[in-house]
Amino acid sequence: MSAVDPVLASVLQRRLRAITQEMGLTLLRTTRSPILNEARDFVTGLYDAQGRILEQAEYIPILAFALAPACRAVLEAFGDDVHPGDVFLHNDVFSGGNQHNDVAVFRPVFHEGRLVAWAATKGHQADIGGAQAGGYNPKATEVWQEALRIPPLRIVERGRPLRDVWRLVLANVRLPIVAEDLRAQIGGTVVGERGVLEVYRRHGAATVERHLDFLFDAAERRMRSELRRIPDGTYRGESTVFYDGHHPGSRHRIVVTIDKRGSDIAFDYTGTDPQTVGFVNAPYASSFSAAILTLLMLVDPDLPHNAGILRPLRVHIPRGTILNAEFPAATTFGNTLAGPHSDAIFRALAPALPDRVSAGWNRMLGMTVTGLDPRRGRRYVDILFLALKGGSGAVRGLDGYDHIGLINTAGGLLAQDYEMLEVHTPHRLRRHEYLPDSAGPGRWRGGLGVETEFEVQGADVTGVVFGDGVDEEARAFGLFGGGPGALNAIELATPDGAIVVPRSKDVVAIPRGTVFRQRAGGGGGFGEPRERPAETVAAEVRDGVLSPEAARRDYGVEVHPGTFAVERVTGRPRP
Numbered sequence: 001m002s003a004v005d006p007v008l009a010s011v012l013q014r015r016l017r018a019i020t021q022e023m024g025l026t027l028l029r030t031t032r033s034p035i036l037n038e039a040r041d042f043v044t045g046l047y048d049a050q051g052r053i054l055e056q057a058e059y060i061p062i063l064a065f066a067l068a069p070a071c072r073a074v075l076e077a078f079g080d081d082v083h084p085g086d087v088f089l090h091n092d093v094f095s096g097g098n099q100h101n102d103v104a105v106f107r108p109v110f111h112e113g114r115l116v117a118w119a120a121t122k123g124h125q126a127d128i129g130g131a132q133a134g135g136y137n138p139k140a141t142e143v144w145q146e147a148l149r150i151p152p153l154r155i156v157e158r159g160r161p162l163r164d165v166w167r168l169v170l171a172n173v174r175l176p177i178v179a180e181d182l183r184a185q186i187g188g189t190v191v192g193e194r195g196v197l198e199v200y201r202r203h204g205a206a207t208v209e210r211h212l213d214f215l216f217d218a219a220e221r222r223m224r225s226e227l228r229r230i231p232d233g234t235y236r237g238e239s240t241v242f243y244d245g246h247h248p249g250s251r252h253r254i255v256v257t258i259d260k261r262g263s264d265i266a267f268d269y270t271g272t273d274p275q276t277v278g279f280v281n282a283p284y285a286s287s288f289s290a291a292i293l294t295l296l297m298l299v300d301p302d303l304p305h306n307a308g309i310l311r312p313l314r315v316h317i318p319r320g321t322i323l324n325a326e327f328p329a330a331t332t333f334g335n336t337l338a339g340p341h342s343d344a345i346f347r348a349l350a351p352a353l354p355d356r357v358s359a360g361w362n363r364m365l366g367m368t369v370t371g372l373d374p375r376r377g378r379r380y381v382d383i384l385f386l387a388l389k390g391g392s393g394a395v396r397g398l399d400g401y402d403h404i405g406l407i408n409t410a411g412g413l414l415a416q417d418y419e420m421l422e423v424h425t426p427h428r429l430r431r432h433e434y435l436p437d438s439a440g441p442g443r444w445r446g447g448l449g450v451e452t453e454f455e456v457q458g459a460d461v462t463g464v465v466f467g468d469g470v471d472e473e474a475r476a477f478g479l480f481g482g483g484p485g486a487l488n489a490i491e492l493a494t495p496d497g498a499i500v501v502p503r504s505k506d507v508v509a510i511p512r513g514t515v516f517r518q519r520a521g522g523g524g525g526f527g528e529p530r531e532r533p534a535e536t537v538a539a540e541v542r543d544g545v546l547s548p549e550a551a552r553r554d555y556g557v558e559v560h561p562g563t564f565a566v567e568r569v570t571g572r573p574r575p
Contacts, residue, residue, distance in 0.1 A: 004214045019195030020057035023188040030184040042123035052307035065289040069096030077152035084110040085159030092151045093283035100147030101135040107189035111200040119192025121185040126381040129172040133370040134381045138245040138505035140330035148172040219308030224263030226299035237348025239340040242471040244276035245505035266314040272321040281325035282334030290338035294345045359524030360476035361407040362390025363469030365488035371461030386416040387518040391447025394526035400447030426457040441554035442482030442525020449520040461510040465502045482525030489519045534566045
């Protein structure tokens with residue numbers, strides 16, 4: 001066997017990573033929906049002939065480890081009946097998908113007549129059929145009320161589009177933009193195929209695959225080295241999911257037991273509550289991805305993300321639980337369960353990794369708005385990413401990120417551009433700014449949330465609320481003496497003067513002229529608040545993100561209202 005060149009291996013790893021980024025740029029430039037080209041709710045990746053991860057560009061982390069299971073589902077469904085020029089679709093959560101709106105496109109890559117890789121993209125489509133436009137249906141009790149299920153499905157055969165299959169899929173979605181975005185995703189896989197073939201032609205198949213095996217082994221060694229830094233032990237954490245959409249006041253536990261021994265780590269979710277009757281469930285792929293993305297937040301961020309890093313990990317999620325719902329359960333809320341899921345892991349590992357864990361991130365509360373844009377006479381969908389992005393939890397040594405969004409997107413999900421929001425939707429933005437006093441107090445405070453206000457000018461508008469964090473106990477939690485972040489809230493001021501406060505899972509009609517107001521809460525604080533430097537507290541009072549009352553109450557700092565000078569510090573002196 002020929003020797004491995006570590007320099008070439010490093011070059012190949014970076015080239016594969018660059019190819020996935022080029023695929024992502026293709027989607028950013030060619031997709032039509034702002035969900036994709038502004039919010040970047042997609043992932044691109046390359047996989048070997050067995051469906052193992054070669055490299056990924058994780059624009060949305062929750063999608064990152066949900067492509068490989070779908071790739072394996074395509075392989076299992078079609079076996080050797082795969083040819084150059086084929087293209088496959090997949091979204092089915094009961095065969096490796098994570099959410100039905102997240103539609104994957106797979107293209108096999110052949111070199112000298114042999115299958116060597118797969119190029120794939122997965123993106124959140126504006127609509128995917130089902131009973132509710134936009135794909136979120138809090139009233140759903142089974143999968144058929146949520147979406148069109150797409151198990152592994154060939155839509156292009158040897159370069160020839162299967163137009164009857166294509167028409168069947170598109171006949172079950174509401175918006176023409178979906179067809180355009182799927183074509184853009186197909187284009188992204190072409191870019192991936194070209195890049196992989198160029199690598200194979202330049203270096204030869206034997207050299208490439210020998211070095212890929214080396215990269216898998218190297219990634220495993222690096223992950224094992226990181227895991228050895230976690231003290232051996234058994235750690236247990238819990239969190240709560242609030243309200244299943246059908247039983248007011250309902251609560252559901254997520255329980256994780258983490259067993260760390262040497263360079264191996266196992267996550268066991270025995271004790272997690274059973275699946276709900278509604279859509280507040282997750283399929284396995286979504287929950288597995290949530291567990292891995294949380295662990296990756298606690299290790300070296302420069303680890304290559306290939307299949308090698310998964311070898312030391314074991315994840316057991318009992319079937320029939322809220323994190324691994326059985327067919328035919330509704331599961332659209334599954335990606336959002338990454339928030340409480342990560343909470344449980346952080347709580348479990350806080351004693352072992354106090355210098356790495358994060359305090360709680362703001363729980364997600366969002367609203368999808370669907371209706372008719374009277375300016376153009378066409379229907380639209382808007383997930384209002386602008387309004388739902390709260391703050392992250394603080395860590396030792398650093399404040400949380402302001403307006404970063406959900407932990408399952410970990411900063412990848414971008415807010416909408418103000419002007420583009422008004423171009424794409426009949427909404428008139430009135431206000432979007434940081435929410436004062438929303439950050440959990442601490443030696444290092446949580447990230448700030450935001451408040452948003454706009455006027456709805458669409459016709460036949462429906463709002464679908466899906467989220468959490470409106471229950472007092474659902475505040476982003478603090479760690480090591482830090483305080484919780486502010487709560488989420490949504491209210492609708494209708495033209496007749498009424499104030500409508502929807503539940504956290506709800507469907508509401510929105511009259512034209514309604515003013516939408518939302519507060520996305522902040523992240524949890526880390527460490528004792530009264531150890532925060534007084535001048536830092538005073539600066540935040542000056543900047544308007546902290547009120548004088550909160551400075552006095554939470555930090556024991558008295559700030560002069562005119563000069564913003566610190567007049568008095570109460571409690572323990574700062575270090």
